[in-house]
Amino acid sequence: MSPRIRVALLALAGLILLPCAATVIAGLPPFGATIAQYGERINAITPEARHVANMVSAINFDLRGLDTLGEEFMLLAAITGTVVLLRGRRGEGNTEHAMRRPGRAVIPRSEAVVLACRIAGPLTALFGLYVVVHATVTPGGGFQGGVILASATLLIYLGEGYAGWRDAIHSHWLDAMEGGGALLFALCGLAPMLTGAAFMQNVLPLGTFRDLFSGGLMLVENLGVALAVTGGFTQLFLEFMEETRAADEPDEPGEESA
Amino acid sequence: MTVILPLLFLLTAISGTAVVLVRDPVRQVFAIAVNGLVLAILFDALQAPDVALSELTVGAAAVPLLFLVALMAVRTQPPEEKP
Numbered sequence: 001m002s003p004r005i006r007v008a009l010l011a012l013a014g015l016i017l018l019p020c021a022a023t024v025i026a027g028l029p030p031f032g033a034t035i036a037q038y039g040e041r042i043n044a045i046t047p048e049a050r051h052v053a054n055m056v057s058a059i060n061f062d063l064r065g066l067d068t069l070g071e072e073f074m075l076l077a078a079i080t081g082t083v084v085l086l087r088g089r090r091g092e093g094n095t096e097h098a099m100r101r102p103g104r105a106v107i108p109r110s111e112a113v114v115l116a117c118r119i120a121g122p123l124t125a126l127f128g129l130y131v132v133v134h135a136t137v138t139p140g141g142g143f144q145g146g147v148i149l150a151s152a153t154l155l156i157y158l159g160e161g162y163a164g165w166r167d168a169i170h171s172h173w174l175d176a177m178e179g180g181g182a183l184l185f186a187l188c189g190l191a192p193m194l195t196g197a198a199f200m201q202n203v204l205p206l207g208t209f210r211d212l213f214s215g216g217l218m219l220v221e222n223l224g225v226a227l228a229v230t231g232g233f234t235q236l237f238l239e240f241m242e243e244t245r246a247a248d249e250p251d252e253p254g255e256e257s258a
Numbered sequence: 259m260t261v262i263l264p265l266l267f268l269l270t271a272i273s274g275t276a277v278v279l280v281r282d283p284v285r286q287v288f289a290i291a292v293n294g295l296v297l298a299i300l301f302d303a304l305q306a307p308d309v310a311l312s313e314l315t316v317g318a319a320a321v322p323l324l325f326l327v328a329l330m331a332v333r334t335q336p337p338e339e340k341p
Contacts, residue, residue, distance in 0.1 A: 054308075056308040131311070139307035139308045139310075139311060140307075140308065140311050141308070143312060144308070144311040144312050144315060147312075147315035147316060147319075147320060148315055150320070151315060151319050151320065154323065233320060236320075236324070237320075237323065237324075237327075240323075240324050240327040240328065240331075241327060243327065243328070243331040244327060244330050244331045244334060
């Protein structure tokens, strides 16, 4: 395709699409307008109906819980794809030493970095746990807390080096956490059906409003999401990090002999 | 609040443009991280703390890290041996 045709195509697309976009943008409520009707309705209903203070969690795990289940398995599929692609080439073995960029100095880790990571790591993990368990009370939830927990494990890598990180993290546990979390979420949908309720109906006692134990089934679903996200993201980091390790044996032994 | 929001919009525009204009991949990764941080602050200022937390963890920490590791892996590959 020559550049001239491309520009012509762009102009044609702009001619058709820009008026449509302009109409939609003109139809938007003004910036800083009052909360839309759906939001008002949620704010009015949720505290009494679900005893939950964080409306976002109420929507994610209860009112539109089915969507979150779909997202959960989307994440599972994405991580599985990454693992299949990256581990497939490398195999299961762990190698000890990192690749070195030729001609680049190796700077030893300073004690300040180690100390900072040893202090910040547990605190970050604690904060992640806090965000996870307070999903129905304060902003955050299983996803955000899970990613914070996964980043906390990276501070081990920063402070203790690759070997320490691999000692602390076991790939099989991560697999189990990720799959188990997704399974837990799916079971949360199926279990109420055993009692004759609808899929993912909130059958557990709802607890007290603004208390840690509020929201009933949402807490279990939230735990499932937290497990899956923590395991999934840590697995993702692990697989990417493994790519920078020097392989024990070359991929194709025949080519390296020269 | 009247000063903070326009300031944050300006920062968002600047950091977003920087991501495009910076050409060195490693610096671009840090530009993305800064853009994610600015976006997280903006979301928080617009009273969306849940989204801000997600953006902070994914946009400012996880994604730049994966990019950095990928770049590192590409650069440390041994060069092709000439026969």
